[in-house]
Amino acid sequence: MDLTEEQIERYSRNIILTEVGGKGQKKLAEAKVFLIGAGGLGSPIGYYLAAAGVGKLGLIDSDHVELNNLQRQIAHKSEDVGRPKVESAKDTFEALNPEVEIVAYNERLSSENMMDLIKDYDMVVDGSDNFPTRYLANDASVLSNKPLFTGAVLRFDGQAMTVIPRKTPCYRCLFEQPPPPGFVPSCEQAGIMGVLPGLIGLVQATEVIKYILGVGTLLTGSLLVVNALDMSFRKVKVPRNEKCPVCGENPTVTELIDYEEFCGVRRPNERRSASSGS
Amino acid sequence: MIEVYINGEKERVREGSTISEVLTQKKVKPEMVAVEINGKLIDREDYAGLNLKEGDKIEYLFYMAGGSQ
Numbered sequence: 337m338d339l340t341e342e343q344i345e346r347y348s349r350n351i352i353l354t355e356v357g358g359k360g361q362k363k364l365a366e367a368k369v370f371l372i373g374a375g376g377l378g379s380p381i382g383y384y385l386a387a388a389g390v391g392k393l394g395l396i397d398s399d400h401v402e403l404n405n406l407q408r409q410i411a412h413k414s415e416d417v418g419r420p421k422v423e424s425a426k427d428t429f430e431a432l433n434p435e436v437e438i439v440a441y442n443e444r445l446s447s448e449n450m451m452d453l454i455k456d457y458d459m460v461v462d463g464s465d466n467f468p469t470r471y472l473a474n475d476a477s478v479l480s481n482k483p484l485f486t487g488a489v490l491r492f493d494g495q496a497m498t499v500i501p502r503k504t505p506c507y508r509c510l511f512e513q514p515p516p517p518g519f520v521p522s523c524e525q526a527g528i529m530g531v532l533p534g535l536i537g538l539v540q541a542t543e544v545i546k547y548i549l550g551v552g553t554l555l556t557g558s559l560l561v562v563n564a565l566d567m568s569f570r571k572v573k574v575p576r577n578e579k580c581p582v583c584g585e586n587p588t589v590t591e592l593i594d595y596e597e598f599c600g601v602r603r604p605n606e607r608r609s610a611s612s613g614s
Numbered sequence: 615m616i617e618v619y620i621n622g623e624k625e626r627v628r629e630g631s632t633i634s635e636v637l638t639q640k641k642v643k644p645e646m647v648a649v650e651i652n653g654k655l656i657d658r659e660d661y662a663g664l665n666l667k668e669g670d671k672i673e674y675l676f677y678m679a680g681g682s683q
Contacts, residue, residue: 376680465681488678495678510648510655515677519645523681533680559675561621570622572673573653 337362343435347389355551361389365435367548368392370457372445372473374425375399376523376533377463377487377540379411384541385436386429390548392437393429394457397421398444408530445469447592450476459547461540462486463533465523467514468595474499474507475589478582483547487540490521492529494536494562497555497574498543502583504556509577509584514599532564616668633661637674647674 339347339358343365350356350364367390371382374397385393401409401416401424411425422440429438441453445464450472454460459482462473470486477484477499484499486507499506539560546552558571581588596602615626620636627636633649633656649656650673656664666672 465679467677467679470679488680490676490678490680493676493678495675510675511677512648513658515645519643520677520679522679528680561675568622572650572675574650575653575655577655 343389346433346435350388355549360549360551363548363550364389364545365391367459367544368394368457369459369461369544370394370454371396371461371463372469373397373463373465374409374411374421375405375463375465376408376489376528377537378421378425379409380534380537381461381463381541381544382411382425382429383432384538385544386433386438388541388545389433390436390544392439392457394439394441394453395422395425396441396443396445396453397425398442408528408533410534445472447472447594450592451480454480454482457482459483459485459544461544463537463540466601467520467599468601470507471514471598472592472595475582475592477501478506479589479591485540485543485547487536489528489532489536490523491526492532492564494532494539494560494564496536496539496543496560496562497558498547500554500556505574505576506580506583508582509580510559510574512577512580517600529564532562535562535564616666618666618669619671621673627666630665632664632666633672633674636666636672637661640674642674647676649674 347361351358351361369385369390371378374395399421401412401419401421403417411428416424420442422442426438426440460473460477462470464470478501481501487496543555557574559574561570561572578585616629617624617626637644644658644661652671
């Protein structure tokens with residue numbers, strides 16, 4: 337389908353780029369992206385993917401907007417405090433670009449719903465804020481052969497990597513064992529400079545766009561390590577891990593597991609809570 | 615003393631230092647990081663046993679999840 341005059345106008349700055357053109361803009365319009373998290377990372381990721389004209393954007397988050405979010409979660413406004421994050425973010429992204437089909441899932445992602453949710457999407461972007469979800473996102477991406485764009489932040493530091501399942505290292509190739517609970521502080525405990533998720537989220541969104549367009553060199557087999565205090569951006573080579581339980585030579589993870597148990601967040605045999613917060 | 619690279623920076627360490635010793639010196643618990651030497655991932659159980667050599671490039675990469683736990 338040809339671009340309308342309004343689309344040509346809206347996306348003119350994209351289309352002028354030789355790497356994009358009308359063809360590239362159409363590829364963006366056909367892309368279906370599943371974004372985990374409508375918070376610190378999800379805000380800039382969703383915002384810029386909507387701006388770019390991605391066709392369909394799925395947003396999942398079970399949290400509600402809190403005042404302490406607004407230091408960095410720019411998809412939300414002061415008047416949104418108390419609202420489900422996915423609804424607030426959907427409103428924000430739609431106001432920027434009504435062309436994007438935004439599907440808001442106001443629920444908690446788990447092994448039970450993950451595969452069903454992502455079947456309508458081509459790729460997964462991890463903007464989550466906890467280890468169980470990160471491992472879930474990784475495993476589901478590899479098992480369903482959908483690229484994963486992962487990113488994380490803490491204090492003044494950030495990381496980002498792109499995974500093309502079974503071709504390039506996955507998250508577990510590098511971070512094989514989740515840290516025992518209490519060893520890695522959360523942003524709530526250690527703090528996070530508000531701009532960091534902006535920096536890293538934009539890196540993730542850029543990777544998504546490059547992947548859709550088929551241009552540039554992706555952060556595959558390469559972990560981008562950022563420190564905002566000295567403004568250092570380093571790429572650390574990450575090898576495929578032949579012992580990786582998901583994408584290695586003898587995978588032991590062939591279906592989604594209980595990630596909260598895996599990360600020691602809940603002990604085995606303890607009843608799973610129906611909590612929606614993270 | 616030998617010269618190695620730790621997270622991209624040149625540093626001098628005692629000859630025969632192990633990863634465990636480097637991490638202790640940096641006040642980093644082994645469970646908080648993944649470690650590579652010369653582009654190769656190192657199993658955590660080998661942190662105390664492997665001796666660093668002149669010119670080794672060590673990367674210790676923090677586990678990060680974000681948000682709230």
